[in-house]
Amino acid sequence: MDVDVLIVGGGVSGLSAAWWLAQRGVAAELWERAPTLGGVVGTRRVGGYAMESGASLMLNFRPEVTAFIEQSGLAPEKLALRSDAPRFVVQRGMLAQVPTRLGSQAFTPFWSGCGRLRLLAEPLIPRGGDEAETASAFVTRRLGCEALEKVFEPMLASTFGCDPDLAQARAVLPRLTALEQRFGSIAVGVLVRKLRRQAAPAMEMFSFKGGMQSLIDALARNPGVSVRTECTAAVLVREPDGWAALACTREGERRLRARHVVLSVPAMEAAELLDPNDPELAALIGGLEYAPLAVVHLGFERAAIEHRLDGMGFLVPRAEARALLGCQWSAGVLAERAPGGRVLLSAFLGGARAPQIAQWDEAAIAGAALDQLTALLGLRDAPETTQVVRHTRGLPLYHGNHLRRVRDVRERLRRWPGLHIAANYLDGVSTRDRIVSGYAVAGEICSQLLAASGGRRPEREHVRPVPRRREARGATI
Ligand SMILES: Cc1cc2nc3c(=O)[nH]c(=O)nc-3n(C[C@H](O)[C@H](O)[C@H](O)COP(=O)(O)OP(=O)(O)OC[C@H]3O[C@@H](n4cnc5c(N)ncnc54)[C@H](O)[C@@H]3O)c2cc1C
CATH class of the missing domain: 3.50.50.60 (FAD/NAD(P)-binding domain)
Incomplete structure (x- = not known):
């Protein structure tokens, strides 16, 4: 051997x-x-900009990842994103800030009156669903269709590249479906865990220097x-x-x-x-099946963008009928991705929502991104640099x-x-x-x-144990 x-x-x-x-x-x-x-995954340096070809951020709550980062010496390289940084979604052609705190859902204008009532009724909805239930059916059943269309659909379309009408809820929303199975309600589950001080493991979002x-x-x-x-x-x-x-x-x-x-x-x-x-x-x-994805990196002088670029970017719901899934900007914590006085916009297109981008050439993809960003962010000038990364088979579809x-x-x-x-x-x-x-x-x-080998351990073994944790089976989020 x-x-x-x-x-x-x-x-x-x-x-x-x-x-x-x-x-x-x-x-x-x-x-x-x-x-x-x-x-x-990889980072290319072009004219002082750091452009990611695929993954750009890690969202972690797993001890294995924490252990790897510590043991590999990566910890000092980490660039953590503030968990309370504003997040936006597009609503009728404008960026709207998503309310992230549970307590603020009752008062925010983000939800319509009916949408808000439907969210508040979640603990009253009986337990249901089976293994075959789709993500759309699960979210609509528990939280209402407004929560699906405004938040969950764009989030799943961008992180999994999937269509929530076809994706399996337990595969793409394992933590939420597990809360329902265990406590009968997502809100009750979160509350019970808080009261029992079984806080969900700390969630960290970060990239690296x-x-x-x-x-x-x-x-x-x-x-x-x-x-x-x-x-x-x-x-x-x-x-x-x-x-x-x-x-x-x-x-x-x-x-x-x-x-x-x-x-x-x-x-x-x-x-x-x-x-x-x-x-x-x-x-x-x-x-x-896989979905194609494209990343369009656009480098601008800061003054060429009207939007204040707080937070880290936005997602686009399917109701907006765009090939654009979302966009991240380098202002704020990821400022190191652009040279001084400049901003890098990284737009994501395609997924199961817009598989046609696999047939578009780079100029068409960049043009679509630029058109849509011009309207949403108020771009006043042409980008000083444009790079397109295409993934014909970007993400496997669950x-x-x-x-x-x-x-x-x-x-x-x-x-x-x-x-x-x-x-x-x-x-x-x-x-x-x-x-x-x-x-x-x-x-x-x-x-x-x-x-x-009859129990003989390798001489060079130096593994440090990773704390064990019970985890809902399935993928991410
Ligand atoms: C555009 C995009 C954005 C993303 N954003 C994020 C994000 O922000 N955060 C996040 O956590 N995840 C993100 N992801 C998902 C994540 O990056 C990928 O799912 C993950 O990196 C896939 O890793 P992998 O090793 O399984 O597959 P791959 O990265 O596809 O690696 C497979 C490797 O196998 C090699 N290979 C193929 N055939 C052979 C062969 N016959 N012999 C030898 N080698 C072969 C290929 O060359 C390739 O290097 C993103 C993905 C994409 C496409």
């Missing part, structure tokens, strides 16, 4: 699995198709793993005591035998590798009965000892969930290696 673990894919999922394995002293080799690591590239660099600073870029896994075959893999590289073929393989590539690539071994598993994974599909995949994986999946199409799209998933897969592999 050449190596204990082969990891295929060098995005946050694969890098996290490698990082946690190295903490436990397990040797791994990682293959990445692209010339650089990070997958959809070097942008999200700092996260990738910290994950990649890992002497325990041998990383090969421009190394595309092409064949994977089960052998009696492990897996044989073949990759195409610039130098020719690379062959490797590993006890365990972690697949951290997008669903279509995973399905191609799995098909010769298990066509049924390949079909389950390959059948997953549409249909996603949790059943995940169970089926996990069930099927049991037939293949030594085969593991850590990827965003199974258990959460956020970078937080990717780090948690890497932690889980590393733990699984270590237990299996330990059992196979």
Whole structure:
């Protein structure tokens, strides 16, 4: 056997699995198709602006992520966002501030009279719904359709790229659906936890001084793993005591035998590798749909933007009929993303709401973003720089009965000892969930290696325990 673990894919999922394995002293080799690591995450510096190609912020409440940030030395790099920073959504072509405090919901003009009454009636709504319930049905049933259209739809459309009419509530809103299941009401659940002093784990939103590239660099600073870029896994075959893999590289073929393989590539690539071994598993994974996403970065002189740019950005509900999902600006805590006197606007377009952007060229995407931002933010001048990042398969869609599909995949994986999946199409799209998933897969592999070696622990193991916490099953938010 050449190596204990082969990891295929060098995005946050694969890098996290490698990082946690190295903490436990397990040797791994990682293959990445692209010339650089990070997958959809990375920060490009253009004319003094720091432009994120994908993820731009982390929203964390998981101890695994906190442990990783501390143990990897990333803590001093963190740029925390104020949790009370104003958030905006578009309402009839204007930016409206979203009331975030529970107590303020009764008085804010953000809600109509009926919408407010419907929110206040939430504790009176009987428990209901089943596993197949969609996110739209769940939110409408508990909080009313105004809450769905003004807040939840734009939030889900931007974080998951999904259509809440098709997405499974328990997959995309696991914490809220768990509160209903446990307490019969979201508001009662929050209140009971407060009274019992079982406060939800602190929620932190942050980026890093070097942008999200700092996260990738910290994950990649890992002497325990041998990383090969421009190394595309092409064949994977089960052998009696492990897996044989073949990759195409610039130098020719690379062959490797590993006890365990972690697949951290997008669903279509995973399905191609799995098909010769298990066509049924390949079909389950390959059948997953993705939504295209585009990020348009626009650099402006501050004086060219009329809006006061407080808070961090805005989301766009579907009622506004725009391809734009939302926009973040660099004013405030993310000021380091733009040179002095300048502001970077980062607009997100596409998702399940506007899949047509996959057919648009860069000029059309940038033009659509600029048109819509001009009206919403009062742009007085042309941007001094424009960059478009396109992701044809941006985010996997948790549409249909996603949790059943995940169970089926996990069930099927049991037939293949030594085969593991850590990827965003199974258990959460956020970078937080990717780090948690890497932690889980590393733990699984270590237990299996330990059992196979008769309990002999690796000499280089220096893992520090991460506090355990009960968590609603599902993805993010
Ligand atoms: C535009 C956008 C904005 C986002 N914003 C946020 C955000 O603000 N916050 C947040 O938490 N999350 C965000 N996300 C989600 C998050 O960034 C991703 O879900 C996560 O980074 C995916 O990581 P991954 O490793 O699972 O997949 P990927 O990043 O897709 O990595 C898979 C890797 O596998 C490689 N690969 C493919 N085939 C092969 C092969 N045959 N052999 C070897 N390598 C192969 C690919 O080159 C790639 O590097 C965003 C995503 C997008 C697209």
